[in-house]
Amino acid sequence: MLQTISWIAVDWGTSNLRAWGIGADGQVVAEAASDQGMGKLDRAGFEPALLDLVGNWLPRDEKPLIIAGGMVGAGQGWVEVRYRQAPCRPVFSDVLGTPETRDPRLLVKVLAGIKQVAPDPDVMRGEETQIAGFLVENPTFEGTLCLPGTHTKWVRINASEIVHFKTFMTGELFSLLATQSVLRHSLDAAESDQAEFAGTVAAAANDASRFAERLFSIRAEGLVHGLAPARAKARLSGILIGTELAAAQGFWKDQNLVIVGNGAQSELYAEGLKALGPPLRRSDATHVTLAGLKSAYQHIARDI
Amino acid sequence: MLQTISWIAVDWGTSNLRAWGIGADGQVVAEAASDQGMGKLDRAGFEPALLDLVGNWLPRDEKPLIIAGGMVGAGQGWVEVRYRQAPCRPVFSDVLGTPETRDPRLLVKVLAGIKQVAPDPDVMRGEETQIAGFLVENPTFEGTLCLPGTHTKWVRINASEIVHFKTFMTGELFSLLATQSVLRHSLDAAESDQAEFAGTVAAAANDASRFAERLFSIRAEGLVHGLAPARAKARLSGILIGTELAAAQGFWKDQNLVIVGNGAQSELYAEGLKALGPPLRRSDATHVTLAGLKSAYQHIARDI
Numbered sequence: 001m002l003q004t005i006s007w008i009a010v011d012w013g014t015s016n017l018r019a020w021g022i023g024a025d026g027q028v029v030a031e032a033a034s035d036q037g038m039g040k041l042d043r044a045g046f047e048p049a050l051l052d053l054v055g056n057w058l059p060r061d062e063k064p065l066i067i068a069g070g071m072v073g074a075g076q077g078w079v080e081v082r083y084r085q086a087p088c089r090p091v092f093s094d095v096l097g098t099p100e101t102r103d104p105r106l107l108v109k110v111l112a113g114i115k116q117v118a119p120d121p122d123v124m125r126g127e128e129t130q131i132a133g134f135l136v137e138n139p140t141f142e143g144t145l146c147l148p149g150t151h152t153k154w155v156r157i158n159a160s161e162i163v164h165f166k167t168f169m170t171g172e173l174f175s176l177l178a179t180q181s182v183l184r185h186s187l188d189a190a191e192s193d194q195a196e197f198a199g200t201v202a203a204a205a206n207d208a209s210r211f212a213e214r215l216f217s218i219r220a221e222g223l224v225h226g227l228a229p230a231r232a233k234a235r236l237s238g239i240l241i242g243t244e245l246a247a248a249q250g251f252w253k254d255q256n257l258v259i260v261g262n263g264a265q266s267e268l269y270a271e272g273l274k275a276l277g278p279p280l281r282r283s284d285a286t287h288v289t290l291a292g293l294k295s296a297y298q299h300i301a302r303d304i
Numbered sequence: 305m306l307q308t309i310s311w312i313a314v315d316w317g318t319s320n321l322r323a324w325g326i327g328a329d330g331q332v333v334a335e336a337a338s339d340q341g342m343g344k345l346d347r348a349g350f351e352p353a354l355l356d357l358v359g360n361w362l363p364r365d366e367k368p369l370i371i372a373g374g375m376v377g378a379g380q381g382w383v384e385v386r387y388r389q390a391p392c393r394p395v396f397s398d399v400l401g402t403p404e405t406r407d408p409r410l411l412v413k414v415l416a417g418i419k420q421v422a423p424d425p426d427v428m429r430g431e432e433t434q435i436a437g438f439l440v441e442n443p444t445f446e447g448t449l450c451l452p453g454t455h456t457k458w459v460r461i462n463a464s465e466i467v468h469f470k471t472f473m474t475g476e477l478f479s480l481l482a483t484q485s486v487l488r489h490s491l492d493a494a495e496s497d498q499a500e501f502a503g504t505v506a507a508a509a510n511d512a513s514r515f516a517e518r519l520f521s522i523r524a525e526g527l528v529h530g531l532a533p534a535r536a537k538a539r540l541s542g543i544l545i546g547t548e549l550a551a552a553q554g555f556w557k558d559q560n561l562v563i564v565g566n567g568a569q570s571e572l573y574a575e576g577l578k579a580l581g582p583p584l585r586r587s588d589a590t591h592v593t594l595a596g597l598k599s600a601y602q603h604i605a606r607d608i
Binding site: 075076083115116117120121122123151166167168169170172173176177180181183185208209210211212213215216217219220221223224225240243244246247248 | 420474516527550
C-alpha cells in the first residue's frame with residue numbers, strides 16, 4: 001500500500017465492478033476494475049470478488065468504510081436494499097444495505113436505488129449515484145439528464161431532486177438483435193455507417209408507429225439488395241434509438257438536456273438528438289459516478 | 305414398408321423437419337417428423353437427417369421423387385435455391401434446387417422461396433408452400449393471409465398470385481425478450497392472462513409510437529407493484545403483437561382476412577385482431593403445407 005486509504009468507493013453494476021481508494025484529502029490514491037459484475041455472481045461470490053480487487057488496499061487493524069452503488073443492491077445482488085421513492089434527492093443515508101461479511105476488515109454499505117410508483121412504475125439502481133455526482137457540480141441544474149446504457153434512463157431534475165424518470169431497454173434490445181437474432185447474419189461489421197444512422201434515426205423518430213416492420217427489412221435488404229453490413233448495423237441502431245427518441249420526446253423537447261455517458265452508445269444518442277434538433281451538453285459518466293459516491297460518503301460518514 | 309410410396313413431401317424449416325410418404329392414389333401412407341431443422345445442421349448433415357427419417361420408406365431399385373420446401377433452400381441450407389420474384393404464383397417448377405446426394409436412392413428437389421424487390425425488399429421460404437396449398441382449396445380467394453411464426457408474414461393475394469408481402473420479427477422478439485432479457489425475471493409463468501392480453505394489444509395497436517417505453521414497464525411493474533407473471537407474459541405478447549398489428553393495418557383493415565396457422569401464437573393473433581374489429585377466418589397450417597407440396601409435385605412431376 002502506497003498511501004493511507006481513508007475509504008473506498010465502489011461502482012458495482014450488472015457487468016462490471018470498479019473501485020477507487022480515496023485518501024484523507026479526498027483524492028484517488030488507488031484504482032482497480034474487473035469484470036465481476038452482479039450478473040456473474042451468486043450471493044456467496046460478492047465478498048471474494050471485492051477482496052480480489054481491493055484486498056491489498058485494506059490495513060490489518062482498521063475498517064475503511066466501503067460505499068457501493070449499483071445493481072449490487074438488487075434482489076439478485078449481494079444484499080437487497082429497498083428503494084427510496086421519487087421525487088427525492090438522488091443519494092442519501094436514510095436507506096442503506098449492510099451485507100454479511102466474513103473478512104473482519106470489511107465494512108460495506110450498499111446504496112439504495114430509486115423507485116417511481118406513479119404514474120408509471122419505474123426503477124433505477126446506479127444511475128442515482130451518477131445523478132448525485134452531476135448535481136454536486138451543477139447544483140442549480142434544471143432539466144433532463146439522459147443516461148445511455150443497457151437500460152437507458154431519462155430523468156427530469158428540479159430543485160436538486162429526481163422528479164420523474166423513464167427507462168428504455170434499447171441497449172439490451174440492440175445487443176440481443178445484433179448477436180442472437182436472424183439479423184446477426186446481416187450486420188457482421190466492426191464499423192457503423194454514420195450517414196445511414198443519421199437518416200434512419202430521423203425516419204424512425206418521425207414515424208415510430210412503423211417500428212415493427214422496420215426490423216426484418218434489414219435482413220431482407222441484405223438478401224435482396226446486398227445491403228452492406230456497416231449500413232445494416234447503423235440501420236439497427238437508428239431504428240432502435242429513433243423509436244426511443246420519439247417516445248422520450250417529452251423529456252428532451254424544449255428542455256435543458258445533458259447526456260451523461262461515455263463511449264460509442266452515448267455518441268449515437270448525441271448524433272441522433274442532433275438530427276432531431278435540440279441543443280445538448282455532455283457529461284463524463286466515470287467522473288460523475290465517483291463524485292456521486294463521494295457525495296454519498298459525506299452523508300453516510302456523518303451518521304456512522 | 306407397408307404400402308408403395310409414389311413420392312415424398314418434405315417440410316424442412318429452421319427448427320423442424322417433417323415428411324409424408326404419398327401413395328399412388330395421392331393419400332398419405334407414412335408420416336414422420338424430427339427436430340433436425342435447418343438451424344441445427346451444416347451442409348453435410350442434411351442427407352443423414354433425411355435418411356434417418358425416410359430411409360426405410362425408400363425401395364431398393366426406385367427413386368421416388370422427394371419434394372422439399374422451406375429454409376432447406378436458404379444460403380445456410382442444403383442447397384441454395386434462388387428466389388422467384390413477386391408478384392407471382394406461390395409455387396412453380398421453373399426454379400428448383402437439386403442437392404448433391406451420396407445415397408443412390410435419393411432424388412431431391414428443393415422449392416424456391418419468393419422475394420419482393422420493391423417498394424420494400426422482403427423474402428419468404430416455406431410460407432409460399434402453405435399459400436399454394438390454401439389456394440388449391442380456395443382458388444378464387446382475394447384478400448390477405450396472415451401466417452404467424454418466428455417471422456410472421458402478411459401476404460396480399462390477388463388472381464392466385466402473391467402480390468405483396470411484409471415480414472415481422474415479432475415471434476423471434478418475444479422469444480429473445482422472454483428468455484434472455486431482464487424481463488425473463490418477471491414473466492416466468494406457464495399461463496398467459498387473456499384479459500390482460502386483450503387490453504394491452506388494443507392499447508399498443510392504438511398508439512404504437514410508444515412501443516419503446518412499454519417494454520421495461522413490465523419489469524418495473526413487477527418490482528414496484530408485484531405484477532403477476534401470467535399478466536406480465538400477456539403484457540409482453542400484447543405489446544409486441546399490438547405494435548405489429550398497427551404497422552400491418554394496411555393488410556387487414558377492410559380486407560378479406562385468413563390466419564393460416566395452428567397453436568398458441570395463431571390464437572393470440574386471432575384474439576388481438578378480434579379486439580381491433582376485423583372479421584377473419586382460420587386455416588390449418590399442416591393441412592395447407594401438405595396441400596402445397598402436392599401442388600408443387602404436380603408441376604414438377606410433369607417436367608421430370
